[in-house]
Amino acid sequence: MSLRILAIDDSRTMRNLLKATLCPAGFDVDIAEDGEDGLKRFDDSDPDVVITDINMPRLDGFGFIEAARQRKRERVVPILVLSTESGDDMKARARASGASGWIVKPFDEEKLLWAIERVASKG
């Protein structure tokens, strides 16, 4: 069964690019437009991996990760941050929130898939 990925980004362009990269790679992709929307999808669709932006309206990426980590799940769902930022302080903050990995935007296909592989083996 293919892995289900929840991609959260307030930019439509980014969501499109993520879909276009992940779908052909064999993932089921679910999308959300901000952290709050993301939490709803997170509860409804039970994703295997989450990829989230940081700067978003309503609920930002950090807020999303913290809230998602409060959810009781049988397993800890890997959450990757996809951000244009790459500063150490931001990464540290993401780690503290409970993020599983960091991808710098703009991403290329290989980088993205590899980052997903690092947290969720397909096998």
Place this chain on the structure above:
Amino acid sequence: MSGSDKEDFRSSFFEECEELLEMTQDGLDAMADDPHDAEAVNSVFRAVHSIKGGAGAFGLEAVVDFAHKFETAMDAIRSGEADLTDDMLDLFRMCGDNLSDLVANARNGDNSPLEASGQLEERLLEITGDLDEEGDAPEFNPVTLDLDADPTDSDMAATYTVTFRAKADLFAAGNDPAALFAALRRIGEVTVEASLDDVPPLSDLNALDCAVLWTVSVTTDRGEADIRDVFEFVEDCCDLEISAPEPVAEALPTTEGAAEDVALVPDLVPDTIEMPDLSDLVSELGEGKEQQGSEETPASPSGQNAPPPAKASEKTTKSANTIRVDLERIDKLINLVGELVIKEAMLSQSVDELDIARGSGVSAALDSLKQIASEIQEGVMAIRAQPVKPMFQRMARIVREAGSATGKRVRFVTIGDYTEVDKTVIERLVDPLTHMIRNAIDHGLESPEDRKAAGKPAEGTITLSAAHRSGRVLIDVVDDGGGINREVVRNLAIERGLIQESDTLTPAEIDHLLFMPGFSSKTEVSELSGRGVGLDVVRSAIQKLGGRVAIHSEPGEGATFSISLPLTLAVLEGMVVEVGGETMVVPISSVQETVRPTEADLDRLGVDSVVLRNRGELVPVVDLGAFFGFRRAPETLEDHVLLLIASDQGPRYALVVDAIQDQRQVVIKSLETNYQQISGVAAATILGDGRIALIIDADTIMRDLGSGGPGEKPMKMAG
């Protein structure tokens, strides 16, 4: 991703940019109203940030560079490191304009930096300079989408030994050693060994400790940095050592192919009974973490409690329930609805001819069909309708630029931003409105000194408003300047030969001279609005949209330019008239009133020249049939109907027709695509009986009379 996909994304990116730029403008407006509006600052930051992110994906470096600096400055405001001043706000507005230009250029394939960027960036640096020096500003190194090439040259392969022991945090953050090792297979050949030496017997096992020590050997032609990359994010929650490489004799053929031969990493997790299932461990860990409190999340301000979601603003939720549709599809639908309206009219006419009793089944069904057809029509038109707000925002920029070019201080007020107008109408209004606004600032508003002398505030005000009124859209451009100086206008018009010295003109007629071709009220051509085009171009652009423009001015108090437009370009409320055996349609918007004249109302001024006395005015009479050459002007007008036409172009006139048949909505069919433009004809339509009728252009008939219409010369007009 295929090339056409990428092209689609590109254009959808630019569409999104439009929205994001609008959001930037909105946010800056809100910041101007309330400098402490944190959500406004945030929204500008996010919008610029999203533009940067998207632009990075398409390799639009000029956009990325500028957006990055803009965003960094917004971040300084956001974090409170800089206090927002009026100067900064002005700067941000200019940055917004510049970003919009950069995006527009990029859309046209021009990705070079703009000259203006440099200066703005310098000023942005004044806000963020300290930040950058400290190295706090987030670095942004754009990497474009296409990175198919292998990042490293194939050096000699080497084998690295990685020893790895996970800490509890690693699992809590959703990481899994097995996945990390599997990811290493992208780099090279991987073998994994697990040492259970440190694993205690089950009875002593602490679920929070991960006692397994993994030794991974990676044979790769890439460097240690690539291996470290895999563990980069988890470095703090594991013990990791990467040993110096041992050279391997031959280079690996392909790194990814080699991975197939390696045993799957999860299989290497020891299956001895001492080892509890990893997922159990992890779930226990999760619970354990909760009981332990928030030690793991010192940097998170909200700790263990889910942060209360920020209150959703109306704007963010509004976009949720929309779909994007290709404009062509809507236009096709509009055409079909047009056909439907025509067919419905035909059906009605046939049913009328059959003399079927009112209230019979057929006419009841027909009535409800009519009702539904008109509702569908309205619904389809509504799809094309868009708020004028984005266009108004573009005008805000015109105001700023015109204000600084003329050294005048201008306050810009918009009213009715959410008035919806047909998309095409909006697009075609941009140029005329731009011109009118420049004109209002350049010619309308006085200099600050003159304003003060006149007892007005130094800052002039330009108001742009939109409203719906009786099935039309009204757009007003109002300035509170000195008003039209009619003496200057009159003298210039005489100088240019537009009127005679002896002509007596009403104030309204003088104002209308501004719309005459070749008129410019400034003696020296001003750089700003005098670009060789006058208000006549504005007027003809608006007329092409089926609109009209009028001026109202009070000396000393300013001027109002009012544009009245149809809601749609697809249908028109028309008066179906008969003239010389032909059926024609007169747009109802042009018809002020209809008159059945008696001889007493008419004055004959010499041969063929007739005027109508109407409401204390003498109105020239024009025969429509003669204008088009359908017939000679009739001897007597007693059996005819006069349509009083209100014209933008000066005096009213009365149009002679034989009879009025109907008043109804007609579907506009353009003639210009197949025929050239015909004087006096705006378009055509198909009537209920299937015949084609021309829709007349009431505004041009009067103008073309002087130069001779397409047909015989009709009754001469007086005056």
